[in-house]
Amino acid sequence: MTLATSANSVDPLLQDIIGPTPGQQLRRRFFGHRGLMIGASVLGLLLVIAVLAPVVAPHDPYAQDLMARMKPPVFLGGTWENILGTDHLGRDYLSRLIYGARVSLLIGFVAALISGTIGTAMGVAAGYFGGRVDMVVTFLINVRLAMPVVLVALAVVAILGGSLQVVIGVLGLLLWDRFAVVMRASTLQVRGREYVAAAQAIGASTPRILLSEIMPNIMNNLIVVITLEMAHAILLEATLSFLGLGVQPPTPSWGLMVSEGKNMMLFEPWLVLIPGTVLFVVVLAINLMGDGLRDVTAPENRS
């Protein structure tokens, strides 16, 4: 081998350069980010509670007790029997809140999953293929952006009737616009990188390039949008339920709880404040997590 002499001389600097892998760096930044940790903890706790609702909830959320209506929560002079009091039908407020978390999280996850799949497919296709495909997708995004989400959702639910499935379906089919916009822009950026050209020159198939070269490099943006849209869907469900066109009673839903409490708001404000606060905290936690994820993954993108 004529080569062995000079080409094989290993770079002496190599030892010093080997540092943490991108995965290790990411983990370090992840655990070092306070907002992200707070958001993730709150959300994680809520998830556990929602999953374990039958075990955690002190009462049956549907059991009415008309003799014990609107008992105040403990901190307003109530008893430990109903820690957060009871509603206008005497149902345990804490238990309804816990079961309501199931509804909210389910809607958040599934709606974000549906809209994420639609929006990502459209955005990635538009960004990667450009030309006609891009024109069609951009047109669809503009059409979608011209539709007021709440009004369209209200109209559809009014026609089809409110149920968990309908609400999830409507939100899933309405909230893909941000996915499409962000994924299109990220794909456009990544597809210009030389490693994509290298993969093309190797002869890699288009699905392979999309899955192993493009997707891993736009994943961080996707995760951020997923969190934002989850929060969005949860709020919209609450809005629809509040207006009486979302999840139907007696299903426990936070929006429905606010709605049912609003008649008594002046006399028993906690009926509205408790579910309202929970909603606020959950959306805040999700947004904290989304912001944190963006912070944590951004420097990687640049390097």
Next chain:
Amino acid sequence: MSQLDTPVLELRNVTKTYSVKQGLFGKPKPLTAVNDVSIKLARGEVLGLVGESGCGKSTLAKILLGLEAPSSGQVLVDGQALGGQDRLALARRIQPIFQDPYSSLNPRKNIYDIIALPLRVHSIGNEVSRQKSVREILDIVGLPARVMNSYPSQMSGGQRQRVAIARALIMKPEIVICDEPTSALDVSVQSQILNLLNELRQEFGLTYLFISHNLAVIEHLATRVAVMYLGRIVEEASVESLFDAARHPYSDALLKSVLTPEPGLGIPDTHLGMTYPNPIAPPDGCHFHPRCPSAMDLCKSQRPTPLFDAAGRIECHLFSP
């Protein structure tokens, strides 16, 4: 032997036109990035391609790699039109090395996955034999086997470029298109990479198309040089004759720029002013006439035709028959 006479790679009258939109409602205008270019690469030679930024060098490289389809003209591999060749077969024969090793390696993959990708795409061997091949090629490009588990972000520019070279060579291609493979690197590393490329060429009998801004690099490595200006090859000659006596006024200006005290790292200062013409509206006649010190009246109106002679090719009215 006709096999030896057929160029391994040939462009015949290749033109590539992009349509560029100016402003939001502007009408798309054609931009001719590569204009009626014909070149031949003989087996085992190194054809250097020089020219200013934006003259169409990378576009030419992409056409040769089959990444861009020419608007007109033909690309021939071993005398066969490119369109007729299967994409995978082409990939086995022609591989690129790109300019920016910070952009040419997927940051989410480790070095092993990056270098083994060609073998996977082409279903060559199994995981065990692939690992062996990757070890071998890493050794050849001068990297220790343990970098296989590293990520690109953990490596220096020179090391990354070695990885890119390993990926290009693992399928033992015949032709390597090097698009400014050293211009993004530190000067100290540049010569290491150039020497490596030179050794690899001898070792594996590779044919190179070597694109560079840097004439010193071309002189060091190439056997023949093509000078490109605004999408056209204006002069083509052997390295010796071009560096001894460049005939085209543009080649001459490029060469003089190398002899100035400050060695141009990036774009050489051509002493032609910064008036690089707008490629959307190239000047009439000879594209070079607004900057040419020897321009004549004829040059403003009439485009020179290429002249082929013993020394190569020249496209300038000074050398019209």
